[in-house]
Amino acid sequence: MSVATPILPMREASGASSAGLHRPRRVTIDPITRLEGHGKIEIFLDEKGNVERAFMQVPELRGFEVFSRGRPAEDMPQITSRICGVCPTAHHLASTKTLDDLYQVEPPPAARKIRELVYNTFMLEDHALHFFVLGGPDFVVGPDAPPQQRNIVGLIQKVGLDAGRKVIGMRRRLRDLIAYFGGKVVHPVLGLPGGVSKALSPQDLPGFQQLAQDSLEFALWTLQVFKQAVLANPEYVKLITAEAYTHKTCYMGMVDEQDKVNFYDGKLRVVDAGGREVCRFAARQYLDHIAEHVEPWSYVKFPYLKDRGWKGFVEGVDTSIYSVAPLARLNAATGMATPPGPGGLRGILHDPGGETGPPHTGQPLGANY
Amino acid sequence: MIATIEPELATVCQRDTTLETLLQQPEGRRILSCIQCGICAGTCPYGEYMDFPPRRIISMLRRGLMEEVFQSDSMLRCVACYACMTKCPRGIRLSDVLLPLVKEQTLQRAPEMPAELQRSLQNTLRYGNPMGESSRKRANWVTTSPVPVPILAEIRRPVDVLWFVECYTSYYPRGQDNSRAVARLFNALGIDFAILGNEEKCAGDCGQLTWESGLFETLTDYNMEILRKYKFNRLVTGDTHAYNAFRIRYPMYGFNYELEHTTPFLTRHVEQLKPRLKKPLNVTVTYHDACCLGRRAGFYEEGRTLLRAIPGVKLVEMVHNRMNSLCCGGGGGGMWLDTYFKQKGMDRLSERRIKEALATGADVLAISCPYEVYRFEDALKTLPHARPMRVRDVVELLAESLED
Amino acid sequence: MRTPRPDQVRIGFYICHCGTNIAGALDVGEVVNHVAGLPGVALARDYKYLCSDPGQELIQHDIRDHGLNRIVVAACSPLMHERTFRRAVEEAGLNPFYCHMVNIREHDAWVHTDRQEATAKAKALATGAVRRVALHKPLETKKVPIHGEVLVVGGGIAGIHAALILADAGKRVYLVEREPTIGGHMARFDKTFPTLDCAACILTPKMSAVGAHPNITLWTYSEVTQVEGYVGNFNVTVTRKPRYVIEDACTGCLQCIEACIYHDARFPDEFNLGLGKRKPIHLPFPQATPPVVLIDPGTCIEFKTGKCKKTCVEACADRRAIDFQQREETRQIQVGTIIIATGFQTFDPRRIPYYGYGVFPTVYTALEVERLLNAAGPTGGEVILRNGKPPQRVGIVHCVGSRDENTNRYCSRVCCLYSLKLAHLIKEHTGAEVYNFYIDIRTPGKGMEEFYNRVAEEGMHLVRGKVADVYPDPADPANGRLMLQVEDTLMGRILKVPVDMLVLSVGLEPRADTQEVRRKFNLCCGPEGFFLERHPKLAPVSSYAEGVFLAGCCQGPKDIPDTVAQAGAAAAQALALIVRGYTEQEPNTAYVREEDCSGCKSCIPLCPYTAISLAADKQKAFINEALCKGCGVCVAACPSGSIGQNLFEDEQLLSEVEGVLTYA
Amino acid sequence: MNPTSKPKVAFYWCASCGGCEEAVVDLAEDILNVVEAVEIVFWPVAMDFKKQDLEAMPDRAIAAALVNGAIRTSEQEEMVRLLRRKSQCLISYGACAQLGGIPALANQFEREEILRYVYQEAPSVINNSGTYPQPATPHNGDTVTLPAFRNSVRALDQVVEVDYYIPGCPPTPALTKAALDALLAGRLPPRGTVLAPDVALCEQCPRLESKPKDLSLDAFQRPHRTALDPEKCLLAQGIPCMGPATRSGCEALCIKGNMACTGCFGPTSRVLDHGAKILSCFASALAPKEPQGIDQALAGLPDPVGTFYRYSLARSLLRRKRGPSQTQHFIRGNPP
Numbered sequence A: 001m002s003v004a005t006p007i008l009p010m011r012e013a014s015g016a017s018s019a020g021l022h023r024p025r026r027v028t029i030d031p032i033t034r035l036e037g038h039g040k041i042e043i044f045l046d047e048k049g050n051v052e053r054a055f056m057q058v059p060e061l062r063g064f065e066v067f068s069r070g071r072p073a074e075d076m077p078q079i080t081s082r083i084c085g086v087c088p089t090a091h092h093l094a095s096t097k098t099l100d101d102l103y104q105v106e107p108p109p110a111a112r113k114i115r116e117l118v119y120n121t122f123m124l125e126d127h128a129l130h131f132f133v134l135g136g137p138d139f140v141v142g143p144d145a146p147p148q149q150r151n152i153v154g155l156i157q158k159v160g161l162d163a164g165r166k167v168i169g170m171r172r173r174l175r176d177l178i179a180y181f182g183g184k185v186v187h188p189v190l191g192l193p194g195g196v197s198k199a200l201s202p203q204d205l206p207g208f209q210q211l212a213q214d215s216l217e218f219a220l221w222t223l224q225v226f227k228q229a230v231l232a233n234p235e236y237v238k239l240i241t242a243e244a245y246t247h248k249t250c251y252m253g254m255v256d257e258q259d260k261v262n263f264y265d266g267k268l269r270v271v272d273a274g275g276r277e278v279c280r281f282a283a284r285q286y287l288d289h290i291a292e293h294v295e296p297w298s299y300v301k302f303p304y305l306k307d308r309g310w311k312g313f314v315e316g317v318d319t320s321i322y323s324v325a326p327l328a329r330l331n332a333a334t335g336m337a338t339p340p341g342p343g344g345l346r347g348i349l350h351d352p353g354g355e356t357g358p359p360h361t362g363q364p365l366g367a368n369y
Numbered sequence B: 001m002i003a004t005i006e007p008e009l010a011t012v013c014q015r016d017t018t019l020e021t022l023l024q025q026p027e028g029r030r031i032l033s034c035i036q037c038g039i040c041a042g043t044c045p046y047g048e049y050m051d052f053p054p055r056r057i058i059s060m061l062r063r064g065l066m067e068e069v070f071q072s073d074s075m076l077r078c079v080a081c082y083a084c085m086t087k088c089p090r091g092i093r094l095s096d097v098l099l100p101l102v103k104e105q106t107l108q109r110a111p112e113m114p115a116e117l118q119r120s121l122q123n124t125l126r127y128g129n130p131m132g133e134s135s136r137k138r139a140n141w142v143t144t145s146p147v148p149v150p151i152l153a154e155i156r157r158p159v160d161v162l163w164f165v166e167c168y169t170s171y172y173p174r175g176q177d178n179s180r181a182v183a184r185l186f187n188a189l190g191i192d193f194a195i196l197g198n199e200e201k202c203a204g205d206c207g208q209l210t211w212e213s214g215l216f217e218t219l220t221d222y223n224m225e226i227l228r229k230y231k232f233n234r235l236v237t238g239d240t241h242a243y244n245a246f247r248i249r250y251p252m253y254g255f256n257y258e259l260e261h262t263t264p265f266l267t268r269h270v271e272q273l274k275p276r277l278k279k280p281l282n283v284t285v286t287y288h289d290a291c292c293l294g295r296r297a298g299f300y301e302e303g304r305t306l307l308r309a310i311p312g313v314k315l316v317e318m319v320h321n322r323m324n325s326l327c328c329g330g331g332g333g334g335m336w337l338d339t340y341f342k343q344k345g346m347d348r349l350s351e352r353r354i355k356e357a358l359a360t361g362a363d364v365l366a367i368s369c370p371y372e373v374y375r376f377e378d379a380l381k382t383l384p385h386a387r388p389m390r391v392r393d394v395v396e397l398l399a400e401s402l403e404d
Numbered sequence C: 001m002r003t004p005r006p007d008q009v010r011i012g013f014y015i016c017h018c019g020t021n022i023a024g025a026l027d028v029g030e031v032v033n034h035v036a037g038l039p040g041v042a043l044a045r046d047y048k049y050l051c052s053d054p055g056q057e058l059i060q061h062d063i064r065d066h067g068l069n070r071i072v073v074a075a076c077s078p079l080m081h082e083r084t085f086r087r088a089v090e091e092a093g094l095n096p097f098y099c100h101m102v103n104i105r106e107h108d109a110w111v112h113t114d115r116q117e118a119t120a121k122a123k124a125l126a127t128g129a130v131r132r133v134a135l136h137k138p139l140e141t142k143k144v145p146i147h148g149e150v151l152v153v154g155g156g157i158a159g160i161h162a163a164l165i166l167a168d169a170g171k172r173v174y175l176v177e178r179e180p181t182i183g184g185h186m187a188r189f190d191k192t193f194p195t196l197d198c199a200a201c202i203l204t205p206k207m208s209a210v211g212a213h214p215n216i217t218l219w220t221y222s223e224v225t226q227v228e229g230y231v232g233n234f235n236v237t238v239t240r241k242p243r244y245v246i247e248d249a250c251t252g253c254l255q256c257i258e259a260c261i262y263h264d265a266r267f268p269d270e271f272n273l274g275l276g277k278r279k280p281i282h283l284p285f286p287q288a289t290p291p292v293v294l295i296d297p298g299t300c301i302e303f304k305t306g307k308c309k310k311t312c313v314e315a316c317a318d319r320r321a322i323d324f325q326q327r328e329e330t331r332q333i334q335v336g337t338i339i340i341a342t343g344f345q346t347f348d349p350r351r352i353p354y355y356g357y358g359v360f361p362t363v364y365t366a367l368e369v370e371r372l373l374n375a376a377g378p379t380g381g382e383v384i385l386r387n388g389k390p391p392q393r394v395g396i397v398h399c400v401g402s403r404d405e406n407t408n409r410y411c412s413r414v415c416c417l418y419s420l421k422l423a424h425l426i427k428e429h430t431g432a433e434v435y436n437f438y439i440d441i442r443t444p445g446k447g448m449e450e451f452y453n454r455v456a457e458e459g460m461h462l463v464r465g466k467v468a469d470v471y472p473d474p475a476d477p478a479n480g481r482l483m484l485q486v487e488d489t490l491m492g493r494i495l496k497v498p499v500d501m502l503v504l505s506v507g508l509e510p511r512a513d514t515q516e517v518r519r520k521f522n523l524c525c526g527p528e529g530f531f532l533e534r535h536p537k538l539a540p541v542s543s544y545a546e547g548v549f550l551a552g553c554c555q556g557p558k559d560i561p562d563t564v565a566q567a568g569a570a571a572a573q574a575l576a577l578i579v580r581g582y583t584e585q586e587p588n589t590a591y592v593r594e595e596d597c598s599g600c601k602s603c604i605p606l607c608p609y610t611a612i613s614l615a616a617d618k619q620k621a622f623i624n625e626a627l628c629k630g631c632g633v634c635v636a637a638c639p640s641g642s643i644g645q646n647l648f649e650d651e652q653l654l655s656e657v658e659g660v661l662t663y664a
Numbered sequence D: 001m002n003p004t005s006k007p008k009v010a011f012y013w014c015a016s017c018g019g020c021e022e023a024v025v026d027l028a029e030d031i032l033n034v035v036e037a038v039e040i041v042f043w044p045v046a047m048d049f050k051k052q053d054l055e056a057m058p059d060r061a062i063a064a065a066l067v068n069g070a071i072r073t074s075e076q077e078e079m080v081r082l083l084r085r086k087s088q089c090l091i092s093y094g095a096c097a098q099l100g101g102i103p104a105l106a107n108q109f110e111r112e113e114i115l116r117y118v119y120q121e122a123p124s125v126i127n128n129s130g131t132y133p134q135p136a137t138p139h140n141g142d143t144v145t146l147p148a149f150r151n152s153v154r155a156l157d158q159v160v161e162v163d164y165y166i167p168g169c170p171p172t173p174a175l176t177k178a179a180l181d182a183l184l185a186g187r188l189p190p191r192g193t194v195l196a197p198d199v200a201l202c203e204q205c206p207r208l209e210s211k212p213k214d215l216s217l218d219a220f221q222r223p224h225r226t227a228l229d230p231e232k233c234l235l236a237q238g239i240p241c242m243g244p245a246t247r248s249g250c251e252a253l254c255i256k257g258n259m260a261c262t263g264c265f266g267p268t269s270r271v272l273d274h275g276a277k278i279l280s281c282f283a284s285a286l287a288p289k290e291p292q293g294i295d296q297a298l299a300g301l302p303d304p305v306g307t308f309y310r311y312s313l314a315r316s317l318l319r320r321k322r323g324p325s326q327t328q329h330f331i332r333g334n335p336p
Helices: A073-083 A088-103 A109-134 A152-159 A161-182 A202-231 A234-240 A283-289 A326-332 B026-032 B039-043 B054-063 B066-071 B083-087 B094-109 B115-127 B140-144 B173-189 B205-209 B213-229 B240-248 B262-268 B270-276 B301-309 B331-336 B338-343 B349-359 B370-382 B394-401 C028-036 C053-066 C078-091 C105-109 C115-133 C157-168 C199-212 C255-259 C301-305 C311-319 C366-373 C415-430 C448-457 C514-521 C560-580 C633-637 C650-663 D019-025 D029-037 D051-056 D074-086 D095-099 D102-108 D111-121 D173-185 D274-285 D291-298 D304-308
Strands: A026-029 A040-045 A051-057 A250-255 A267-271 A277-281 A290-293 A302-305 B159-164 B193-195 B232-237 B258-261 B283-287 B313-316 B364-367 B390-393 C011-016 C041-047 C070-075 C099-103 C142-145 C150-153 C173-176 C216-219 C222-230 C233-240 C329-335 C337-340 C363-365 C393-400 C433-438 C461-464 C469-472 C482-488 C493-499 C501-506 C548-550 C582-585 C590-592 C612-615 C620-623 C643-645 D008-013 D039-042 D062-068 D071-073 D087-093 D136-139 D142-145 D149-154 D164-166
Touching (some): A109 A152, A152 A161, A152 A202, A277 A283, A283 A290, B026 B094, B039 B083, B115 B213, B173 B394, B205 B213, B205 B331, B262 B270, B364 B370, C011 C053, C078 C099, C099 C115, C150 C329, C157 C560, C222 C514, C363 C366, C393 C415, C393 C493, C415 C501, C433 C482, C548 C560, D071 D074, D102 D149, D111 D149, D164 D173
Parallel strands (some): B232 B258, B283 B313, C150 C337, C337 C548, C363 C501, D008 D039
Antiparallel strands (some): A040 A051, C469 C482, D071 D149
16 A cells, blocks of 8 residues: 555654664664655654654655646546556546546446456455565564565565465456456556446356455465464564554544445545544545645655644544554444454454444554555 | 628737828738729719729828828718728728728818817717717616616626617617617527616727727727626627727727627527517518628628518618618718718718618618618608608517517 | 768768859858868868759769769759759769758748858758768669550640640540530630630631540540549549430431420520520530530439430430430549649629629620620520610620639739620620720730720720629619719729620639549649649649649630640640650658558558558558659658658658757 | 575666556566576565665676656656666666656646645645745754755656666566566667567557558547447547557557557657657548638547657657746757
8 A cells, every 4th residue: 555644753763773782863764665655764863762753754746736637537547546556446446436426427336346346356456465565574574584585585485485376376366357347457447437448248257256256265364374474473463562553543444334344435434543433524525624734854745634633743532643544444444344254353453343442553563454 | 792801810900000100011011902993982982072082092192192182071071881991802901991090180180170070079078978968877768678777887797798788879769769679689588688887988989980099099998997897708789880899999909808789699599589579560671781780790691680580571672782782871970970061062871872772662771770760760851752661770670579 | 883881971062152142142161161070071062053064073073083972962942953963973873862952042042131140051951961961871763654545634625625636646535524515615705816716616626626536535524533543654533424315326416306395495505604595405505526415304304204205215216325224434544644624614793792793684794795696606696685685885894703802813814805805796796885894904915905906996985993883773774774883093083884784704713623623633722723833934734743734724814825825735745754655753752661560550541642551461551652752641640650751761850950950 | 596696686666656566566476486586686665675785786786677767856866876877787667767657747837836736735735834845854953854856757768878668557567577588588689679569559459450441530539428339449439549659568458448548658669759649640630621620629639748648748859838947958858
């Protein structure tokens, strides 16, 4: 997922830094790696070596807000997907749905289903990417492993070549499905106001059904890997549930009528760190609820809850900062719309809507699982 | 059909063009191409009364002998009927540019200006209308209108059509007939319109055609400022002279609104109008092409289309029709030169025209320019005729046939 | 021929003084010094007249003595002397396309007044040419054989004359005429100025000669519908309209007309411009060629109801020439050259409404009066008005639709003289008072001024002034008498002239379908709409389409002597090509780089010479070199840059541009 | 295998979206072979090497560096110069590096206009203090720096010399693999080559057969206003398709998705200016010949720059509207 939310100033030096014995006053991480998006982190330490202030900087600006002006509306799904080539489908479909709204058209059921199919498939393969390639190596290979090995290559060495092939093969099949409808998997072209550009041919259906079955199995297997590699290791669990990695912000996610998670359509729901609903709105009302703040040290802007006003980089129930992405999505919802798979995440990291009450933490290290 | 000379450019000449600078401009170079064919003089309704008809003026201009021309009153006899300009094989803009410039110089040198003309021009300067009526009474006619006539300053909102009413149609009873008819027709068509009311002043076409530049610029500056106060989509006027001024000269002063004369405007809506025209008039009508609407702007068929839309109207044509139409003699200041022309022993053009109208055997002489009511009704009074003939504006006939 | 390697480029640069044409406007020496210092330039010289023999020899000597392998000549337009220098270079043993010209006369010396700026421009242009010529490749001029047949389009006096010359020279000629008979406008005239010969007497012998000539295939009532190919090899499709009479079977006995179920002629007669009447089956006029009748299906009872007694068929008897089933036919022919002689149309005076044509029955066009005067015309040569009376006073208005910004700007050239002729003939026939209203009387040409004098002396009224208004004479409206209002500009007085008959001397115009014909034959039109000759003085009968020549009024208004002279010239030019037997094909053709072509077909419909096709086996575009004229449309349009053009390669053009810009 | 004996490869991104990185990951099973054969020494999106690691290497230590993304900031300039120095072979990877890509659409706007809109005028921004990103922000006697935001977006070869180009937005795994294979086998074509077929897309297009020989464009359609025939040539349906002017090698994926080619593979080697070329082609094929009809037909192309130069504005011959600080020349793509 793209780096849309700023990382808050940290209270402790990150494990990713190579802070040695000399404890320099300033730690620079450049570039931030294994994360889609360009970034750089400047950390300033006090005499005791504690983090005094950290800056998560985005050193570039492309200006989509500006050069999208003058383009025909129907080109926007293809232009906005270039905001991020790792999650182009998300931007593509968000833009496409905006066109539905602009033209006041409702896509026919088949088109809507194709869009949902493509989007949910994307969700699956994108999470697989994150787990196995971007974030996962930290845990599977291990946070103490040398940086040269903390990557997909190291991961494959750790879990075995066959497992590596399994991950790669499944992702390829999932991405082939997206390409089937979208032409290209990176920067698909299917979105048009009120529908999609391409239909599903009935003879291709059985293959997709098989893929759905296989991907469910794959998900369960991934969960097993996670359990074995991460949860079975008490040190990791300690690490990811540590106070240092806990952010108390508001959480935003898309929910259906029953406040369950929905990836494709619904209302945006924001809850505070205590789990109380802050607001709930349709995407087209975003300007009423969200504003952007500018800091002189980053090209990226900082979105926050407009009603609460910009309160700075502070945590807590009253903060105007909100998180998005998987963990936030779960926090903002009362649960998943479909029944959870056996041994699902529920209760592992936290318990959204569970008996232990509302979520009270956000754990950035687990934010993308 | 010969194409009407259209200003391809936004303006026909430079705003500050004078006889001295004329020959350096594209318009002037056309003058240099004159082949002295004499069609201007031949077609001029008063050509035989001029020592210096346009052809000779051009000759004299090319030889640098204009002083001699200014000493003659030939140009005072020009009624700005556009006939010479329309037929000129070299496309010289005689009536738009050259002749008014000569007329201005002639008037400046004249020992005295014809009194009637002088009075009218002074009135126009002082009161904003040639009759010298109070500008505060300009919109009084509205109270006699059978349908509401909104005034922009009162309604304070943008309108689709700004109706520029003009002087004769505001003050004189026969002119007001025209205005009331237009109001009814606009109302029947559901047009979103309003007028400027007392804020309106004469558009100044006669000032333009006499190149009375001081007067004309005073009026343009005033009217442009008023127009800029309001928001509207198009300006529509029933006065062909106001239409002419807005079309030909106002663009030099920044006028770039959509502009229409009521005749073509209503013709555009004729299909909507037709079902409402229920009352048959049962008359034979002959149509007089107004110079500024026909020859100068090319609207020949529109007035006839409207007349044909009225049940019970039989249309007959005069010998001179369309681009060959005879002028009523009212343009270019001619409206206020009748006495002068008579002193010079010239016949009245309106009478010449009425004779042709009477020869058709028509009951009604239909017109589309407010000047003509007076021109032709006066002519009918002085000319003996057996069959009665009425002079009616096309809009009056339409309104008469309109079921309410 | 030597084909030097690009790394051994040795350029010779020559700048021509052209007397003072160039040297007077810019510093020739400075240009020489500048170019001499450019890379690849082995030698730079200036010379007074490079196109002269010594000039050309200078270049040739330098090529031999200095081993030059590229030549740049900075002089006049390549249109003028490109051939000269290419030939000179070739004679010295170099490929002619290693020579390149820079136009510093028309493009520089003649259009600039600042000497310094003009010199700078010459340097920039020369730098571009030097850069370009280094990249030139040797090219071969191809010879393409020419078919010996000629197509003549239009059977007026121009087409007739050209066809006869060619046929007499032993060449096969196809003469295609749209009307049922040849003869054109001239066949309608009574007498011709200035000699007043009878038009029919001089024309009809030529018409019959055409009809009888063994080398002429005459197709009347026919039109050229498609032209493909190129000079020497035109493929022409001719459509023959059905006349419902079999041409070979009809003997021209006219018994069918006599027998027609319509006892009286009652339909307006096209040949007489509607002034006379004809039957559905008719012969346009007695001397029509071919003398074959035709049936007008619009008026024939058989065509309208299918129930005619067909008395015409009975009369035709065993000649069996009448065929109601006849259909349109097409013929394909191959010709080497084409002569366009499609003629003109007269100006329609309805476009000037104030002359009352079509409104007042006593207003006639000049051509109508020709028919009235013609002994074979509808009145048997009597000038009588529609009311049956001869006119006593006649007005003739010159320049109707000519010399007028509102209609046609140009002078139609023949109206003055035909008006004087009509004035003379009308006066001769009726004794009427005739008034000629003119702007200027123009009488160039042999015997023309003398003719003017003669007519003037006959007592014609010549009034200088353009008639401004025409209306029924108020004093005598019943008899159709018209009042003309005009300024006599010589007297400075407005005249009112009553007349019984008004003749409008209408001008000559391009035919209404000129643009269609232009596209068909790839011609160009001038601003007034007539076909444009390649050069107004030096190539007056050549068109811009190679192998297509112009004759007669389709190129511009002219009288009969000039038309015949021009038709002769066109025939001679066509003949010259045929006799030579081949044409040279400029090698600046486009070509497809096959491996680069995606087969997108973008180029195919764009080629004005239909030179491009899709090679079906390879799905790649293919350019027929023989058809390509090097216009470059496909090169510009090829979206993947896969079409190149000899002499206009991208690298050559870009180097030239860069050369110009480096200096500028 | 001793890691040091394998050729070293680096990946880097400039102004890009990460799609090119995805494309590398999308080598799928083949990536394992690649990983086997080379030693990846720098790849921010997937590996934890930092800039100082790169700086520490000897010059030309890297066999090949694949750089994606356009160049907009001083940091990007610095990074690509660094990579150029450290690499024997610098490969431009993807449309942004080759042609400027989508980010180069920003070249229609002035730098100041972009900053003003993004940080001040956009409706979502609340910035009462008028804060803009600064090159240097003081912090307790220290400074936090940001790279400079240049006046225009440039393609990679407008900043450093480039050896090869792999086109596409993003490049396909097949092209990527073929390029890497050629690199490893040392079978590389002349420098400066674009590693994709030099024929236009029509050749590979499954709809080529349905393209008429006498295509003439009456009007341009917009894809959402017409029922697209999934078999027929899109140009024949009036949809402006860049296919005829665009290099093939993409497997006609967008066409298979029933949408027109937008030109991400750039022009063939023979074409100087991608947009101008297709414009020239369309202009020639336009059916109406009178100004009014032409205007009507062109109304279907509301955004010529965005349509014809969707990816190639940085490399086009078009000059931007001249601003006060604008002095760049784009003739023949030379770097300013």
